[in-house]
Amino acid sequence: MTDRSEDLYSKFLFIWVGQFISIIGTGLTIFSLGVYVYQQTNTASSYVFILICALLPPMLLKPYGGILADRHDRRLMMVFGDLGATLGLLFIFLMMLNGDIELWHIYLGIAISSIFSAFQEPAYKAMVTDLLPENLYAKASGLMQLASSAQYLISPFLAGILLSVIDIKFIFLIDITTLLISSSIVIWVRNILGSIATKHSGQNMMADLKEGIQEFSRNGGVVHLVITTMLVLFFVGLLQSLIIPMLLNLATVKIVGISQSICASGIILGSLFIGLFGSKHKHVIILSISLFMSGIFFVGIGSSTNIILITLAGFMFFATLPFINTSIEVLIRKNIENRKQGRVWSIISLVTYLGSIIAFAVAGFLADHIFNPLLQADGLLAGTVGSFIGVGDGRGIALIFIISGAMISLISLFIWQDKKIKGLEDVVT
Template sequence: MEPNQPTSLRKFLILWSGQVASVLGTEMTNFAITLWAWELTGQATPLALIFFFTRTPKVIAASFAGVLVDRWNRKQLMMIGDGMAGISTVVLLSLLLTDQLAIWHLYVAGAVNGLFGYFQDLAYSTSMSQIVPKQHYARATAMDSYLTYSGSAILAPAIAGILYPLIKLPGILLIDLVTFLIAVGTVWFTTIPQPKVEAKPFSREQLWEEFTFGFRYIFRHPSLLAILLFLLNSNLLTNAAWAIQPVMILARSQDNATALASVQAAIGIGGVVGGVLLSVWGGPKRRIHGLLLGQTFGELSSVFLGLSNSLPLWMGTGFLAAIFSPFIGSSNQAIWLSKVDPAVQGKVFASRYLIAQLAAPLGLAIAGPLADKVFEPAMQPGGFLTPLFSGIFGTGNGAGMALQFTLFSILGVLVGVGGYAFRTLRDVETLVPDYDIKTSDPTRSLVGKER
């Protein structure tokens, strides 16, 4: 075991507890904003655009954030990310209390939170190998990425659904601020090791080398690139479907907020069950199976969610879809944490995010207009798609979105199954050595040069 390798999960658990509180507050706010925006507009496009403006700055930031994360103090970056989230919440609350809040304000807030949140997430994820023992990578990822978010998806809609009629959006935003302070406190009082990196001056040549290092590293490892191309396609299809899922449920349930909260809670329970299973089990020995099979079965469950038109079926299929979600992210993260040297994970992980998420904003951008301009009109009585699909989805409000959701989910299933056809992707764990195993691989000199 290396001298500086962590031996316990203590620091991780402290940080994780703060993140649980923060994400709970954020998810309560997201649920309340969904209700507020749907009441205001009655369309899918504004809600999809909130996701778009939140996600796009992350993709842009990925082109340069890795260099900064590898050079700057990661704890301070996490604090800055939390701080900006708190400031944006205060601004939204002020606008709301003065009756000036508009939809476009949510786009701006989403962009700010997306940009600084990405720095926070990257600083946090690249610190994992410094605070989590190697054998617990998949377990810690499942806890952080899935138990946290899925647990919040259970509690947040239920709490926000009860409180929203009483305290409305201002009260929910105040709760979000309290949970933000808890998260900041856990980061403030936790020591986060910083990997030793030789600080070089930012000459023009050095700057270019730093910015392009992650891409050069990935392209020298075709199997790692194959994972990202797989995720590129997956993210496009998933975002084009799930961006309209909340409004699809609202439209199909006659604007029943309780129904939406119940479905979101069922999805959260599924994520928790999947996360607990993965945390206890540790995941498949070959992580690539968790990635490919998680994609396949998760999207297959989404197909049945789109085909459903009753609350029990929405809850059941949403639960099943969410069970498989932790297997995708945690298996993917475990592969990268074991293959990439911690000293360069910031640059590599940022480039990884940029490539994998490049198509996600496109999926989010097309989701709303496709629903409002194409699928919804086409599935109204007399619409041009009703002769083909009305027997399956019915007609009227929400039928077009259900068709759209189902079609993109079917394509997602094909992506998951198709991944097994490519050896470069299927055998990534044997084709790319772990970073702490000595090898004659010529790309190792690339890592050494940048340390």
């Protein structure tokens, strides 16, 4: 790296550390509130509604958050998002402090915080293009994925310890503190490097949104890649929603928890590798190979009833995800005009995560009414498929995983042959 690149990368690392801390804080809040609400109501629906309040608002608002990220200084947008998120946390904290907390207070507070995340995340992702040269995109992407994984691996572990020694109200104060630290770092970096001028046509937001859709759709390779990603996320969504029910038929809750933590650590391993060494090879090739291998490991998750073998397959599956995500991000980033990246990334997120939403909607029906009955002792597939993967509760889910893994490997072969996706590699920025 040149001296200039090293200086910019060091500034990015400061911002990344702040975001890493704030993501852990957010994870502490979500986990702690989930435990609190479930203990108060003993209903899964109350817990699920927390996730809906946390995920739905930013998903719907991201396109508009992306437009604002293209109209304004992206680092200021990050500060706006982080500081705004503290409002919802303060609301819940004050309600608990007064002893008047009700479920709707919690849901409203989470929704308020998540609304502001819709403005922070697109700005954070687009800020990388502002700050770093192309040869550092892959490293930055790997580190950003590492930070994102902390919410699922580090936060639950820390929250479990903290809740045993402090009241849940103090969790909110910790989260608020992490957001303030993150915002302070971004402001400090902005003061050193100066603001970045933004250019836009003066159009209204709907016109900007239309322009973002046009920018996304004008490149056939990007469209192919995003649709392919949506299909992959559908199958990954089936894993996310059904892995716990399958494992609970094979092991105790404690063992299942340990297994999940080990599997999630695969993401950290892959992200650290990319963060330390970058990605110096053809991204389409890396994407195809990583997807193919992830499909094989996905099949492995469903093929065994041995929790150790399942955990090993899960670890390897999750270790491939950072390579997949980084390759996709770099290929798209190289092919989207910088001034439009905020809104385009938001549209891409909305499209790709439709796959996960559809998976969550159909997973329960597929498992309970189609696949699990087929692999009961008297099921239609008990004597055929069941002789290889076993019969009984949860083995229908295992068959879903095997089919899903095979489909992901097939998708990787499609990417390998797709000329439009391959063409994304040749763009020089």
